[in-house]
Amino acid sequence: xxxxxxxIGRKETRSxxxxxxxxxxxxxxxxxxxxxxGTVPQGYHWCLCLPDAPTAALxxxxxxxxxxxxxxxxxxxxxxxxxxxxxxxSFVQPLRSGQSIVRxxxxxxxxxxxxxSGALVFxxxxxxxxxxxxxxxxxxxxxVFRDVxxxxxxxxxxxxxxxRFDPAAWHAHRRVVPTEALxxxxxxxxxxxxRIHYDRSYATEEEGYxxxxxxxxxxxxxxxxxxxxxxxxxxxxxxxxxxxSPAIVGEDLHLVLRETSEGMELGAFAxxxxxxxxxxxxxxA
Numbered sequence: 704x705x706x707x708x709x710x711i712g713r714k715e716t717r718s719x720x721x722x723x724x725x726x727x728x729x730x731x732x733x734x735x736x737x738x739x740x741g742t743v744p745q746g747y748h749w750c751l752c753l754p755d756a757p758t759a760a761l762x763x764x765x766x767x768x769x770x771x772x773x774x775x776x777x778x779x780x781x782x783x784x785x786x787x788x789x790x791x792x793s794f795v796q797p798l799r800s801g802q803s804i805v806r807x808x809x810x811x812x813x814x815x816x817x818x819x820s821g822a823l824v825f826x827x828x829x830x831x832x833x834x835x836x837x838x839x840x841x842x843x844x845x846x847v848f849r850d851v852x853x854x855x856x857x858x859x860x861x862x863x864x865x866x867r868f869d870p871a872a873w874h875a876h877r878r879v880v881p882t883e884a885l886x887x888x889x890x891x892x893x894x895x896x897x898r899i900h901y902d903r904s905y906a907t908e909e910e911g912y913x914x915x916x917x918x919x920x921x922x923x924x925x926x927x928x929x930x931x932x933x934x935x936x937x938x939x940x941x942x943x944x945x946x947x948s949p950a951i952v953g954e955d956l957h958l959v960l961r962e963t964s965e966g967m968e969l970g971a972f973a974x975x976x977x978x979x980x981x982x983x984x985x986x987x988a
Contacts, residue, residue, distance in 0.1 A: 706778075707778040707780065707813050708813075710777070710778040710810050710813060711810055711811070711812065711813055712809065712810060713776060713809070713810045714807065714808065714809050714810075715776045715807075715808045715809075716805065716806070716807050716808070717752035717753075717805075717806050717808070718752070718803070718804065718805050718806075719751045719752045719753075719803075719804040719806070720801070720802060720803050720804055721743060721747075721751070721798050721799060721800050721801060721802045721804060721834070722800075723800040723801065725750065725892070726743045726747060726800055728888075728892065729743070729744075729747055729750060729892055730744075732885065732888040732889060732892060733924070733925075733928060735928065735931075738936045738937075740936075741799050741800055742797040742798065742799050742936060742937055743797070743798045743799065743800065744927070744928070744931060744936060744937070745794055745797075745927050745930075745931070745937055745939060745942070746920070746923065746924040746927040746928075747798060748798060748832055748839075748840050748842075749893060749920045749924070750892045750893055751804050751806065751832070752804060752806040752832070753893060753894040754767055754894060755894070756768075761896060763783075763909075764783065764784070764785065764897060764898055764899075764905075764909075764910075765896035765897045765898040765902075766785055766896070766897055776808070776810070777810070777826060777846075778810075778813060778826070780824050780826070780848045782822060782823075782824060782848040782849055782850050783848075783849075783850070783851050784848065784849040784850070784851065784852070784910055785846060785847070785848050785849075785897075786846070786847050786849070786919065786946070787844065787845075787846060787918075787919040787920060787946070788825070788845045788846065788847040788919070788945065788946055789844075789845040789943070789944060789945040789946065790842055790843065790844045790845065790920075790923070790943065790944055791842065791843045791941075791943045792840065792841070792842045792941065792942045792943065793840065793841040793842070793940065793941050794839075794840055794937065794939055794940055794941070794942070794987075795838050795839050795840060795841065796834070796837065796838075796839050797839075797936075797937040798834055798839055798840075799834070802834040802835045803834070803835055803836075804832060804833070804834055805832075805833045805836075806830055806831070806832045806833070807830070807831045807833075808828055808829065808830045808831075809828065809829045810826065810827075810828055811827040811828060811829045811843065812825075812826070812827045813825070813826050813827075814827075818849075821849065821850035822849070822850050823847055823848065823849055824847070824848040825845055825846070825847050825848075826845070826846045826847075826848070827843055827844070827845050827846075828843070828844045828846065829841075829842070829843050830842045830843075830844065852909075852910055852911030853911075856911055858907065858911060858912060858913040859911055859912055859913065859949060860913060860948050860949050860951070860973075860977065861913075862913070863954065863973060863974050863975045863977075864975040864976075864977075865975065866975040866976045867974065867975065867976065868955075868957045868972045868973070868974060868975065868976045869976075870957060870959055872961070873959035873960060873961045873970075874933075874960060874961040874962060875929060875932075875933050875959065875960040875961070876957065876958070876959050876960075877929055877932075877957075877958045877959075878955060878956070878957055878958075879925060879955075879956050879958065880953060880954065880955055880956065881917045881921070881950065881952050881953070881954075881956060882952065882953065883901075883915065883952055883953075885921070886900050886901060886915060886917065886918065886921070886952055887901060889918055889921045889924075890918070893918075893920070895918065899912060899915065899916040900915060900916060900917075900918055901915065903915055912949060912951070913949075913951055914951040914952055914953065914954075915951065915952040916949050916950070916951065916952075917949070917950035917951070917952060917956070919944075919946045919980070922944075922946070922950055922956070922971050922979060922980050923942075923944045923980065923982065925956070925958055925971070926944065926958055926960075926969045926970075926971060926980065926982050927939070927942065929958045929959075929960050929969065930942075930960060930967070930969065930984060933960060934986060937987070938986055938987055939967075939984045939985065939986060939987060940985050940986065940987045940988065941966075941983075941984060941985040942982065942983075942984045943982060943983050943984070944969075944980055944981070944982040945980065945981050945982070946979070946980055947978045947979060947980060947981055948973070948977055948978060948979050949979070950971065950973070950979045950980075954973060954974065955973065955974040956971055956972075956973070956979065957971065957972040957973070957974070958970075958971055959971075959972065965983075966983060966984060966985040966986070967983065967984040967985065967986065968982070968983055969981075969982040969983065969984060970982065
């Protein structure tokens with residue numbers, strides 16, 4: 704851990720703008736219509752201030768290489784597998800087409816742990832996104848780095864079991880089947896070249912997954928879409944999600960929502976009831 708202490712507090716600033724054409728392509732990806740007031744849906748901010756490493760600077764997994772240099776924002780953790788594990792998001796105000804965006808990011812913490820599958824390192828990054836100079840979104844993103852998959856380990860996640868997900872306890876339910884085309888479009892929108900989302904042989908043979916993996920923020924965006932369908936555009940003030948198991952392309956994904964005394968509980972489940980994502984939210988007052 705001492706080798707990475709210098710990265711705690713490291714900062715990065717990126718600039719962008721809310722392009723009307725890009726927002727229209729985002730809406731087309733999710734089969735949604737534009738809001739009448741010119742705002743863009745919650746979750747679109749994950750398509751802004753993207754990494755822009757040259758192709759020659761990508762690692763074997765498709766992510767930008769991490770170097771031990773002053774220019775490297777993330778620490779050079781030697782564990783080869785990287786996943787977006789969770790996010791805590793505060794929506795301060797909606798984004799609108801044409802706005803100038805500045806995102807200030809800071810490495811908040813680095814923690815090493817030992818999991819059932821080996822060594823893990825969690826890196827938390829704080830983001831503050833400003834639109835036309837005004838704070839619009841705060842987010843703390845948790846990235847997990849893991850060791851290489853054991854060659855004798857069974858593919859993850861396990862094959863679907865005999866059980867069936869029962870949505871009876873939830874107030875809203877939507878079934879979707881993520882396709883290769885959806886993953887391809889979302890990778891393009893987010894400039895995400897992680898090979899587990901488009902290279903099946905790499906995903907199965909190198910990282911030990913059972914198939915192509917649905918992006919964590921893609922599953923989170925689908926949950927935000929369920930909230931939008933129930934409560935309208937930009938209806939949430941807070942949204943926290945945590946990935947609990949990989950979602951595999953071509954397999955049922957059950958999106959659910961229910962209101963509670965503390966706000967809102969959301970989730971994504973596989974056909975057999977395996978939980979894929981747990982989330983909570985609060986509505987705008």
